[in-house]
Amino acid sequence: MIGLSHYLVVSTLLFALGLYGVLTRRNAVAILMGIELMLNAANVNFVAFTKFVDPTFVRGHVAALVVITLAACEAVVGLALVINAYRHLETVNVDQVDLMKG
Amino acid sequence: MARLAWLIPLFPLVSYGVLAFRGRQLGERAPYVAIGAMALSFLLAWAVFLEQVGGASPFVWRAAWAVGGDRVITVGYTVDPLSSITVAMITLVGGLIFVYSVGYMRGDPYYGRFFAFLSLFCAGMLTMVLANSFLLMLIGWEVIGLCSYLLIGFYFRRQAANMAQMKAFLTTRVGDTLMLVGIMAVFWQFGTVDYHTVFEAVRERAREASAVVRLGAWEVPWATLTALLIFGGPIGKSGQFPLHVWLPDAMEGPTPVSALIHAATMVAAGVYLVGRAYPLFFFTPHHEALAAVAWVGTLTALVAALIAVAQDDIKRILAYSTISQLGFMMAGLGVLGYTAGLFHLLTHAFFKALLFLAAGSVIHAVHTNNIKEMGGLWRSMPVTFWTFLAGFLALAGVFPFSGFWSKDEILLEAYHHNPAVYTLLTAAAFLTALYMSRLVAYAFFGRYRGPQHPEPDPWLPEDYARAGLHHFPGHGHHGGHEPHESPPVMTVPLVVLAAFALAAGFVGIPGTGPEGGSWIHHFLKFEGFKEAGIHAPSFSWLLALRSLGVAVAGIAVAWVVYGLRWVASEQIRAWVGPLYPFLRNRMYIDAAYAWVFVRGGLGLAAALRWVDVHVVDGLVNLVGWVTVLVSRLHRLFDTYVVDGLVNLVGWSTRGLGLVLRPLQTGRAYNYILVAAAGVAVLVVVSLWRL
Amino acid sequence: MNAEALAFYALAAMVLVGGVLVVQSRNLVHAAVSLVPTLLGVAGLYVLLHAEFVTAIQILIYVGAITVLILFVILLTEGATGLRVRQRNEQVPLALLVCGGLAVLLLGVLGRVPWGPPAGPMPPYNPGAVGRSLLMPYVLAFEVASLVILASLVGAIVIARREK
Numbered sequence: 001m002i003g004l005s006h007y008l009v010v011s012t013l014l015f016a017l018g019l020y021g022v023l024t025r026r027n028a029v030a031i032l033m034g035i036e037l038m039l040n041a042a043n044v045n046f047v048a049f050t051k052f053v054d055p056t057f058v059r060g061h062v063a064a065l066v067v068i069t070l071a072a073c074e075a076v077v078g079l080a081l082v083i084n085a086y087r088h089l090e091t092v093n094v095d096q097v098d099l100m101k102g
Numbered sequence: 103m104a105r106l107a108w109l110i111p112l113f114p115l116v117s118y119g120v121l122a123f124r125g126r127q128l129g130e131r132a133p134y135v136a137i138g139a140m141a142l143s144f145l146l147a148w149a150v151f152l153e154q155v156g157g158a159s160p161f162v163w164r165a166a167w168a169v170g171g172d173r174v175i176t177v178g179y180t181v182d183p184l185s186s187i188t189v190a191m192i193t194l195v196g197g198l199i200f201v202y203s204v205g206y207m208r209g210d211p212y213y214g215r216f217f218a219f220l221s222l223f224c225a226g227m228l229t230m231v232l233a234n235s236f237l238l239m240l241i242g243w244e245v246i247g248l249c250s251y252l253l254i255g256f257y258f259r260r261q262a263a264n265m266a267q268m269k270a271f272l273t274t275r276v277g278d279t280l281m282l283v284g285i286m287a288v289f290w291q292f293g294t295v296d297y298h299t300v301f302e303a304v305r306e307r308a309r310e311a312s313a314v315v316r317l318g319a320w321e322v323p324w325a326t327l328t329a330l331l332i333f334g335g336p337i338g339k340s341g342q343f344p345l346h347v348w349l350p351d352a353m354e355g356p357t358p359v360s361a362l363i364h365a366a367t368m369v370a371a372g373v374y375l376v377g378r379a380y381p382l383f384f385f386t387p388h389h390e391a392l393a394a395v396a397w398v399g400t401l402t403a404l405v406a407a408l409i410a411v412a413q414d415d416i417k418r419i420l421a422y423s424t425i426s427q428l429g430f431m432m433a434g435l436g437v438l439g440y441t442a443g444l445f446h447l448l449t450h451a452f453f454k455a456l457l458f459l460a461a462g463s464v465i466h467a468v469h470t471n472n473i474k475e476m477g478g479l480w481r482s483m484p485v486t487f488w489t490f491l492a493g494f495l496a497l498a499g500v501f502p503f504s505g506f507w508s509k510d511e512i513l514l515e516a517y518h519h520n521p522a523v524y525t526l527l528t529a530a531a532f533l534t535a536l537y538m539s540r541l542v543a544y545a546f547f548g549r550y551r552g553p554q555h556p557e558p559d560p561w562l563p564e565d566y567a568r569a570g571l572h573h574f575p576g577h578g579h580h581g582g583h584e585p586h587e588s589p590p591v592m593t594v595p596l597v598v599l600a601a602f603a604l605a606a607g608f609v610g611i612p613g614t615g616p617e618g619g620s621w622i623h624h625f626l627k628f629e630g631f632k633e634a635g636i637h638a639p640s641f642s643w644l645l646a647l648r649s650l651g652v653a654v655a656g657i658a659v660a661w662v663v664y665g666l667r668w669v670a671s672e673q674i675r676a677w678v679g680p681l682y683p684f685l686r687n688r689m690y691i692d693a694a695y696a697w698v699f700v701r702g703g704l705g706l707a708a709a710l711r712w713v714d715v716h717v718v719d720g721l722v723n724l725v726g727w728v729t730v731l732v733s734r735l736h737r738l739f740d741t742y743v744v745d746g747l748v749n750l751v752g753w754s755t756r757g758l759g760l761v762l763r764p765l766q767t768g769r770a771y772n773y774i775l776v777a778a779a780g781v782a783v784l785v786v787v788s789l790w791r792l
Numbered sequence: 793m794n795a796e797a798l799a800f801y802a803l804a805a806m807v808l809v810g811g812v813l814v815v816q817s818r819n820l821v822h823a824a825v826s827l828v829p830t831l832l833g834v835a836g837l838y839v840l841l842h843a844e845f846v847t848a849i850q851i852l853i854y855v856g857a858i859t860v861l862i863l864f865v866i867l868l869t870e871g872a873t874g875l876r877v878r879q880r881n882e883q884v885p886l887a888l889l890v891c892g893g894l895a896v897l898l899l900g901v902l903g904r905v906p907w908g909p910p911a912g913p914m915p916p917y918n919p920g921a922v923g924r925s926l927l928m929p930y931v932l933a934f935e936v937a938s939l940v941i942l943a944s945l946v947g948a949i950v951i952a953r954r955e956k
Contacts, residue, residue, distance in 0.1 A: 002800045004907050007837065009899060010804045014811050014830075016895035021815035023775050023887035024880050029866055031771075033814050033827055036858065040834045043846075051841045052907070055914040058921045062930050064846050065922070068853055069937045073944035075858045079865045080952035086869045087954070095769055095881055775883055775890060782894045789901065 007048035015041035026093040028082045032075060039071045103149045104161035104181040110147050110189060111228035111242075113139040117221040125214025132214035133204045136221045140200050143228065144193040151190035154183050155625065162298060164234050173293045178234040180297065183625050184444065188231045188374055191448050194602070195366045195455045196224050198595035202459050203358040205591035206466060216256060220362065223249035227367050231374060236285045236295040239375065243281075243335065246368045247274055253363060254355040266351040273348040277338020284331030288382075291324065301381040305630070308385035329383045329391035333398075336372025341425045342432060343402040347692050349425055353417040357462030360417060365424050365458050366451040373431040377444045380435070384630050389438070393520075396436025400523045400530075403429030405689065407533035411540070412685035415471045416461050419541050423497065424454055426530060430512055437523055438636055439515030440628040446512055449504035449606045453496035456599035460490035463592055464545060467585035473544040480546040482585045485593040487546050492600040494542050496607070498535040499653040501646075504607030507620075510649050511610060518639040528652055535656025543664035550585070612641040800840055807833035818879050824862045831855045845919040 014037055021034025043064045050060030086092050117139035125132050154160075164178030200220060207216050223246055230242025255267030289295050292303050304325065336342065341349035352364045363369070376383065376395060383391040403426045410422035427450050434443030463486040468476055480487040496503035499510070509531060516524035587593065608614070615624035623638055631637070662668050675682045687693065810830030817823040831854040838847040915921040926934050 002797050002840070005902055006800060006804075007841070008902050010807060010837070012895055012898045012902065013808055014834075015898075016891045017808070017811040017815055019778055019894070020887055020891040023771055023778065023891065024884050025815070026877075026879055026881050027820060029862060029869065030815075030820060030823060030879070033823060033862060036827065036854070037811055037814060037830065040831065040854070043850075044834060044837055047838055047841045047843045047846055050843070051914065053911055055911055057925055057929075058915060058918050059925060059930075061843055061846050061918065061922045062925045062933070064843070065849060065926070066933055066937050068846075068849055070940060072853050072858060073940050075861055076948045077944045077951070079861055080948035082865055083868060083952045092869050093877070094771060771881060771883065775887060778894060779890045782890060782897055785894070785897045785901065789897070789904075 004048055004052040007044055011041040011044040011048070014038075014044065026095055028085070028092045028094055029079070031094065032078050032082075035078075036071060036075070039067055043067055103146075103153045104158065105163070106146060107150050107161070107181045107189075107232055108163070108179050110143045110150070110193070111225045111232060113143045113146075114221040114223075114228065115225035118218050118225060121214050121218035121221060125218050128214055130213065132217045133200065136217040137197065137200045137204075139221060140193065140197040140224065143224070144197045147186070147189040147193040147228075150181055151186040154181065154186040162234055164296065173289075175237055175294070176235055176296050177238055179232040180234045181232070184374075184377060185231050187448065187626065189228060191451050192224070192227055192231065192367050195451055195599070196220075196227075196362060198598055199358050199362040199366075199455060199459065202361075202462070202592050202595040203356075205589050206358055206462055207356060212256070216253075216356070219249055219252050219256070220358075223253070223363060223368070227371065230371055233297075235297055236288060236300070236379075239378075240282070240285060243278070243339070243371065243375075246363070246371060247271065247278065247339070250274075250352070250363050250368055253359040254352045256355055256359065260354065263354040266348075266354040270348040270352050273345050274338040277334045277336070277345055280331050280334025281336075281338075284328055284334065287324070287328045287331055291328065297378065301379075304381050304385045323387050323390075325382070326386045326391050329379075329386055330394060332379055332382060333376065333391070333395060336376050336432070337398065338372075339375075340369050340372030340428045340432070341402075342372070342398050342429065343405050344691065346402060346406060346425045347688075347695055350418045350421040350688070353415070353421050357417070357458060357465060360421070361455045361458030361462065364421065366455040369424060369428055370431075370447050370451060373428060373435065373443060373447045376432065376435050377440065377447075380440055380628055381630055383435075384628070384634075392436045392438065394436070396433050396516075396520060396523055399429045399432025399434070399436055400526045401429070402426065403433060403530040404526050404533075405429075407530045407537065409685055409688050410537040411533060412682055413537075414474055416464065416473050416476075416541065416545065417458070417471055419473070419537060420454070420457055420461060423457075423534065423538065426534060427454065427497070430509065430527065430530070433523055433527055434512035434515060437512075437516045437519040438631070439512055439519075439638075440631070441623050441626045441638065442508065442511035442515050444626055445610055445622050446505075446508035449496065449508040449603075449610075452599055452606050453493040453503075453505055453603035456489060456493040456596060456603050457497065459592070459596055459599065460486050460493060463588040463596065464490075464585075466588055466592070473541055475551050476545040477548040478546070478550045479585060482550075483587045485587060485596060489593075489596040489600040490546070491542065492603050494538050496603040498538050498657060499531055499649060500657075501650055502607070503604055504602070504610075506650065506653075507607035507610035510646050513649050514639055514642060514645050517642075517645055528649070531649060532652045532656045535653045536660050539657045539660030540664045543660060547665055796840065799836070803833045803836040803840070806830070807837070820866050820879075821863070824859060824866060827859050827862070828855055831859065842914045842918065845922050 018034045018037030018039075018041060021037060022031050023034075025031050025034060046060040046064040046067070048060075050058055054060065082092055089096070114136075117136050120135050121128065121132055128135065160180070160182035162178065162180045164176040166174050167177040168175040200217070203216065203220065207213055210216060226242045226245030226249060228242075230239050230246060233239040233242055251267050251271045254270050255263045257263045285295060288300055292300050294300060307325070338345045349364060349369065353360050355364070383389075383395060386392070406422045406426035406429060410419050410426065413419045413422060427446070431443045431446045431450070434446055436443075464476065464479060464483065465471060467483060467486075468479070470476070492503065496505040499506045513524060513527055513531070516527055609621045609625075610623075612620050614621040619638070619640075663671055663674065684690070806829050810826050810828075810833060813826035814823050814830060817826060831850065835847045835850040835855070838844075838850060
């Protein structure tokens with residue numbers, strides 16, 4: 001029988017993969033993809049908890065929907081930033097975008 | 103309709119906003135805004151009122167305003183027979199006075215401001231009446247107090263007006279402070295200031311043994327204490343003894359203001375509040391709070407009527423008359439005459455507004471306030487004379503004018519519930535007829551005694567002179583030509599009010615309501631009476647004839663002395679000896695207050711000044727010396743110790759920064775890695791603690 | 793092994809393999825395309841979890857919109873492949889350590905928490921339930937999210953606009 005912990009294992013692994021992508025990729029677009037993986041992992045958690053712990057008011061679904069919405073916003077703004085950065089700095093590699101360094 | 107009642111105060115408020123910001127530009131057109139707003143309020147108020155007459159159930163709307171824990175302060179409005187009839191009266195009288203003011207104030211350089219203040223006043227008054235809680239009521243209450251202050255001092259360059267406005271504000275403040283404490287007491291007791299909730303709770307608690315509050319050696323039932331504190335507000339606002347002194351002085355304001363604020367509405371606010379908070383007064387042990395109200399009212403009615411007999415200023419006589427009639431209302435409420443007191447409030451508003459407006463018309467024509475400088479005006483000012491006469495007959499209590507019905511109700515209740523009050527009120531009713539007849543005899547009969555060579559008003563400021571006025575409207579001295587009738591814009595409101603002064607009492611005729619009672623008894627009734635087994639006494643011909651006889655006797659005595667002059671008034675003065683100067687000087691109450699509070703205040707200030715100069719200044723100088731000494735020491739400490747520490751911190755920070763700088767790569771993914779590692783550490787820590 | 797378990801394992805494999813390809817592909821276009829099976833797999837998990845509405849949104853927004861957007865940006869920026877450029881930064885070993893460690897830790901926690909028996913049944917028609925939740929108790933979140941969308945729309949236009 002597939003239980004809550006099965007889903008949690010999948011989401012944990014997906015989260016770790018996403019985090020790995022964020023940490024190791026140089027390309028900003030690839031980093032964004034890693035972030036999307038992490039958000040999906042969180043969503044799987046939300047929806048799984050809804051089914052197994054708190055089904056009455058489907059609160060987890062609401063949270064997942066809000067997260068998807070915000071993910072879309074984040075992707076739009078993030079990609080706009082990538083385009084802008086590419087236009088100005090001629091690169092999308094984040095290790096070359098180190099204007100934060102003091 | 104009742105759902106729209108919140109709009110009633112809003113129209114005048116909008117008018118105030120418009121006039122406050124655009125009044126100067128509007129100039130002569132300013133009244134249209136104010137009157138238009140009042141007309142809208144009037145229509146809505148009467149629609150609401152007639153709906154209540156038609157038997158609609160009371161309507162309360164409230165919303166949470168401030169929430170503190172489980173205590174909620176609500177804001178809202180309440181539409182019931184009492185508030186609807188009062189609102190109807192206010193909008194009617196107010197609207198007529200607005201129209202009258204168009205003529206009375208014409209040419210005043212601050213025309214727009216005048217109507218702005220009047221509009222704000224009406225907004226406050228209507229809010230106060232429609233409020234659903236003590237707090238909102240208090241807001242309206244304070245707004246009308248402010249407007250009263252502003253309008254008494256409307257001729258702000260007159261010193262007398264400035265003194266009067268301060269006196270009014272400070273005197274009523276005494277009562278208002280007590281009332282504020284009373285409202286706090288209510289909140290403390292019930293956790294709410296909502297009328298309905300409080301009154302229900304009061305009724306519930308009345309059945310239990312009454313809790314007591316210890317005041318030193320006394321044990322006072324809290325209910326009585328709260329009711330009496332609340333009553334402080336009405337004592338101040340409604341000019342009850344001993345805080346009545348401000349009201350005669352308030353006549354420094356323009357006459358329409360006297361009519362609207364200081365006769366018909368604001369001073370009646372206190373009576374209204376007692377009526378509104380009646381359960382608070384009624385459900386006290388042995389109704390003792392009501393007994394206090396009754397005695398304060400009776401005393402006020404008698405004292406003010408006595409003083410009025412010896413005054414010469416037409417507006418002052420009317421002012422004392424107002425105080426006296428407010429005393430009647432309070433006494434009526436106090437002797438369990440809930441309907442009687444409030445009924446008198448309504449009829450009084452009509453005829454007293456009428457009297458003031460007619461007096462204003464007289465003053466407009468003769469330019470003096472002194473009744474001894476008038477005379478014979480019935481010939482030259484017929485409309486004013488006949489309407490004034492209607493108001494006079496209503497006030498004196500002559501059948502069938504409105505004052506007869508309402509005053510008779512009060513006397514009837516007093517006769518049944520408190521005979522001593524009845525006796526004193528009858529004496530006051532006699533005096534009422536007497537002083538009003540004296541006023542009419544002096545002002546309208548005999549020959550004209552006006553001055554032939556007027557003096558210019560010494561306080562007349564330049565802007566009034568530029569506006570072509572040689573006196574304050576209604577205040578200057580003026581002669582040269584015979585008095586003439588006022589323009590229609592002033593006389594038409596007089597006629598309308600006269601009709602109401604005559605007819606408003608008819609709702610109190612026995613038999614106009616169900617079960618042989620009067621309509622007003624049916625419409626305005628206090629539910630608590632039925633529970634307590636108290637029945638309104640039925641109409642008595644004997645008492646009605648007696649009060650009519652008293653009124654006629656008063657008129658007759660005055661007519662003999664002042665009209666026919668069979669007995670010279672100087673002779674009566676000689677007979678009564680020191681009584682006349684005593685009454686003429688307002689029983690020395692004002693003088694006593696001036697001596698105790700004003701001189702006392704000044705004396706205290708002088709004493710404090712001495713303390714300031716000799717003690718406080720000395721101390722201050724000492725402190726200064728010590729401070730200088732200490733700060734010298736401080737400087738040394740600063741230079742060597744504090745600065746040293748600061749420099750040390752600076753150097754060490756810089757050194758640390760040099761060490762840590764390589765860690766700041768400026769690359770986001772490095773930081774994220776550290777953050778993720780931190781999360782892992784946190785997981786480990788929490789596992790370890792699990 | 794019943795059908796549900798079969799479906800779950802298939803979907804889980806799809807998600808994880810897709811995920812590995814997303815983070816591992818040298819070719820960015822491959823990575824973006826690999827995102828599709830991952831997201832579809834997640835959508836499939838939602839179906840297993842009786843979250844029909846979330847599934848629909850997942851497919852519409854993630855698979856449909858975001859993936860396409862990412863592909864577009866890749867094309868607009870680095871050319872189709874970026875194969876000539878190093879794709880990894882210098883902290884790969886450290887990142888492996890941290891991510892692996894975190895995953896192991898979390899899985900360990902999962903194993904130790906007693907999750908208890910499944911709660912009651914889901915509402916029979918849960919898109920309706922979601923709608924009610926969104927518009928009644930969580931209407932504030934809903935409205936704020938819509939505000940954020942508006943702000944990000946405007947922001948994206950302002951940021952990505954070519955300056956004259």
